[in-house]
Amino acid sequence: xxxxxxxxxxxxxxxxxxxxxxxxxxxxxxxxxxxxxxxxxxxxxxxxxxxxxxxxxxxxxxxxxxxxxxxxxxxxxxxxxxxxxxxxxxxxxxxxxxxxxxxxxxxxx
Amino acid sequence: xxxxxxxxxxxxxxxxxxxxxxxxxxxxxxxxxxxxxxxxxxxxxxxxxxxxxxxxxxxxxxxxxxxxxxxxxxxxxxxxxxxxxxxxxxxxxxxxxxxxxxxxxxxxxxxxxxxxxxxxxxxxxxxxxxxxxxxxx
Numbered sequence: 001x002x003x004x005x006x007x008x009x010x011x012x013x014x015x016x017x018x019x020x021x022x023x024x025x026x027x028x029x030x031x032x033x034x035x036x037x038x039x040x041x042x043x044x045x046x047x048x049x050x051x052x053x054x055x056x057x058x059x060x061x062x063x064x065x066x067x068x069x070x071x072x073x074x075x076x077x078x079x080x081x082x083x084x085x086x087x088x089x090x091x092x093x094x095x096x097x098x099x100x101x102x103x104x105x106x107x108x109x
Numbered sequence: 110x111x112x113x114x115x116x117x118x119x120x121x122x123x124x125x126x127x128x129x130x131x132x133x134x135x136x137x138x139x140x141x142x143x144x145x146x147x148x149x150x151x152x153x154x155x156x157x158x159x160x161x162x163x164x165x166x167x168x169x170x171x172x173x174x175x176x177x178x179x180x181x182x183x184x185x186x187x188x189x190x191x192x193x194x195x196x197x198x199x200x201x202x203x204x205x206x207x208x209x210x211x212x213x214x215x216x217x218x219x220x221x222x223x224x225x226x227x228x229x230x231x232x233x234x235x236x237x238x239x240x241x242x243x244x245x246x
Contacts (some may be wrong), residue, residue, distance in 0.1 A: 076147055081154060082111060090144045091153075094120030099240035100233050102110070102119050103216040105126040105209045108136040108156040109165070 110230065118237045123153060125197055126204045126212050132165040135188075137197055139170040142187035146179045 075089045075096075086093050113119040125137040136156050143152040155164050155173055164173050167188070174184040187193070207216070215222025217232045218240075 074147065078150055080151065083114075083150065086115060088150060090149050091124070092120055092122040093150065094114040095117040096120065098114075098117050098120040100113075100119040100236045101216075101218055102113075102121045102222070102229070102233060103124060104121065104213055105124050105204050105215075106157070106213045107126055107128045107133045108140075109129040109133045 110226065110233075113230065113233050119233050124204060125200050126209055126214070127197070127201060128212055134197070135167070135170070136165050138188055138191060138193055139164070139173075139184075141193035141196060142184050143174065143177070143179060145187060145192075146184065148174075148177045148179055151177050 073090050075087060078084055078086050078088050078093065083093055087095060089096070110119075110121070114121050125140075127133045127137060140149060140152040140156065143149055152164075152173065164170055170188065171181060171185060174181050215229055217229065218236045220232070220236075223229050223232055
């Protein structure tokens, strides 16, 4: 009986030990190499922090690009070359009230 | 012709009509993407007037975008995703429907334009006069 209690106590102790070191969220041991729990955790946390930083940076970059106003047909004034000072809207240049519209169909090559 | 535009007699619209294949298609796309950032005419001139052959490549277009101070990331995204594909396709189909067969082809207030610059100028002046007479009557 005492022997049986001893076995039971040993089994419980082993069970507690296994649950603490094994499947309780600790690192898995690969290829039989010893694993330092603290090192792996800090490396993983470092990687996670790095990924989060990258994701935050990407999100910020995306937000800044999205925040940039894109009005594809916004009117403007040409500020270079021989058309300087002329109003334009994308591919149309000249006074919007001009009575004549010249359309050119062309290929850049 | 520039004088007709600068004096307010006429306005000028450029429409892509792709006849020389992929490089032309790419240049048109790059120009439209530049247009999203207000640099349509800078790219137009680079391609058409300065005939910068390098610009017909992706690397060349990106270099041009950098030179013009564009948001290169946004520009790259636009050309890589072919964001103006539908616009260009629609422009091409409309041109074909309008009877355009080659380049350059002009339309003056919707009417077929002359083949020579002098002829076009005469047509523009006549159209302006007709518009003025119509307003006066």
